[in-house]
Amino acid sequence: MNAIAQELTQELTQQLENIVGVGAVSPWQPENLFLDPPPSCIVYPQTPEQLGTVVSLARQNQWRILPCGSGSKLHWGGIPKDINIVVSTARMNQLIDHASGDLTVTVQAGMKYAELQKILAATGQFLALDPSYSDRATIGGIVATADTGSLRQRYNSVRDQLLGISFVRADGQLTKAGGRVVKNVAGYDLMKLLTGSFGTLGIISQVTFRLYPLQAASQTVLLTGDSAAINQASQTVRSSALTPVALDILSASIVETLDIGSGMGLLAKFSNVPESVAEQSERLLAVGEKLGLKGISYSNDSEATLWQRLKKIIEENDSNESILCKIGVRPTAAVATIEKVQGFGVIHANSGLGRLRLSEESASKSVLLNLRKICENHAGFLTILSASQELKQQVDIWGYSGNALPLMQGIKHQFDPQNVLSPNRFICGI
Numbered sequence: 001m002n003a004i005a006q007e008l009t010q011e012l013t014q015q016l017e018n019i020v021g022v023g024a025v026s027p028w029q030p031e032n033l034f035l036d037p038p039p040s041c042i043v044y045p046q047t048p049e050q051l052g053t054v055v056s057l058a059r060q061n062q063w064r065i066l067p068c069g070s071g072s073k074l075h076w077g078g079i080p081k082d083i084n085i086v087v088s089t090a091r092m093n094q095l096i097d098h099a100s101g102d103l104t105v106t107v108q109a110g111m112k113y114a115e116l117q118k119i120l121a122a123t124g125q126f127l128a129l130d131p132s133y134s135d136r137a138t139i140g141g142i143v144a145t146a147d148t149g150s151l152r153q154r155y156n157s158v159r160d161q162l163l164g165i166s167f168v169r170a171d172g173q174l175t176k177a178g179g180r181v182v183k184n185v186a187g188y189d190l191m192k193l194l195t196g197s198f199g200t201l202g203i204i205s206q207v208t209f210r211l212y213p214l215q216a217a218s219q220t221v222l223l224t225g226d227s228a229a230i231n232q233a234s235q236t237v238r239s240s241a242l243t244p245v246a247l248d249i250l251s252a253s254i255v256e257t258l259d260i261g262s263g264m265g266l267l268a269k270f271s272n273v274p275e276s277v278a279e280q281s282e283r284l285l286a287v288g289e290k291l292g293l294k295g296i297s298y299s300n301d302s303e304a305t306l307w308q309r310l311k312k313i314i315e316e317n318d319s320n321e322s323i324l325c326k327i328g329v330r331p332t333a334a335v336a337t338i339e340k341v342q343g344f345g346v347i348h349a350n351s352g353l354g355r356l357r358l359s360e361e362s363a364s365k366s367v368l369l370n371l372r373k374i375c376e377n378h379a380g381f382l383t384i385l386s387a388s389q390e391l392k393q394q395v396d397i398w399g400y401s402g403n404a405l406p407l408m409q410g411i412k413h414q415f416d417p418q419n420v421l422s423p424n425r426f427i428c429g430i
Helices: 003-020 048-060 113-121 139-145 190-194 227-238 252-258 274-290 300-315 331-339 365-377 389-394 405-415
Strands: 041-043 065-068 085-088 095-099 104-108 162-168 174-178 203-210 217-225 246-250 264-272 294-299 322-328 344-348 353-359 381-386
Touching: 003 041, 003 048, 048 085, 048 162, 048 174, 048 203, 065 203, 095 113, 104 113, 104 139, 113 139, 139 203, 162 190, 174 190, 174 203, 217 227, 217 274, 217 300, 227 246, 227 264, 227 274, 227 331, 246 252, 246 331, 252 264, 252 300, 252 344, 264 274, 264 300, 264 331, 274 294, 294 300, 300 344, 300 353, 322 365, 331 344, 353 365, 365 381
Parallel strands: 041 085, 065 085
Antiparallel strands: 095 104, 104 203, 162 174, 162 203, 217 264, 217 294, 246 264, 246 344, 322 353, 322 381, 344 353
């Protein structure tokens, strides 16, 4: 760093420390994201007011901001461009309100998902999300990336569970929408707009979620075998009275790596009163037996271990050495799509959404474009979440071909006309 650049960095740091205090501004030390040129620093506001003042200062000085929580998903999406400062909400991590009788909770964006679940478990409740990197992910980051997980089978997506949201706009003003009640019609539905926006429209400071009671019993059934039989089993469950909280279709490579059988897999988790869980598990095992599938049931520690191992397969090596994609197809085409994938794939049976992990050695540009075409042929999509910078520069990671781009660009201009927040992280450079 030359003398002029160093002097400018010191001046910037001093201005930020005047807002957030000494010790809340640090050099940028990326773990999973390389930016060139690197940001001058990372800032840790401790209150929404401090966050707003930092953003206001950035706008005045035409600094570009990369918002984050713990940084567990900073490598997802487009490569941020010309970032001056990183702003982390990690120290805005307080529980604001837990109305256990109303099944709602309000927390600051920097609270970690794992910590919140511990708090809620003490009252027999939980947040019905199952995000990636669940030990590190913050609530704000989960909302910003719309990261739901397998529990969407029963409880729907992040945005469906959001009741209220507060965020700092690109001009530093604090804005809120929704509230703390389940039946709420106050104001514009900005919750859905901000969910999955990757920090391009505002920096989330606080959220309110609906909650659900923890169930008395849980059991997971795994069926493995021929793809046609797995497809039939999936369709049978989806059209039956069975009510799994998770229902995932697994690629043959995942089944093999888990050492739980051969062929493809169908993984169903039931949570309810013990009698219901036992009956539903037995019914699904009977369906599998009739179709010639191998069936295994898991409960207690073995069940928790199975789901942890599955997540690890998808998440491990989620770095420059591998490619992580989000895919979507018609639910009826899920098995046919996974069968064509030479990698680790999971699709949530009811939504047709899932994850695909490939090694960068085996996944060339042409391979990825072919996989995208397969998904598009089934009314779906393929988005590259994580990959090397070289690959992200070669391939359109979003592959968006719809007609809503002018609308999205217009919304971005309304919320952030100077392009201060997360530039280039979203579709077509938004």
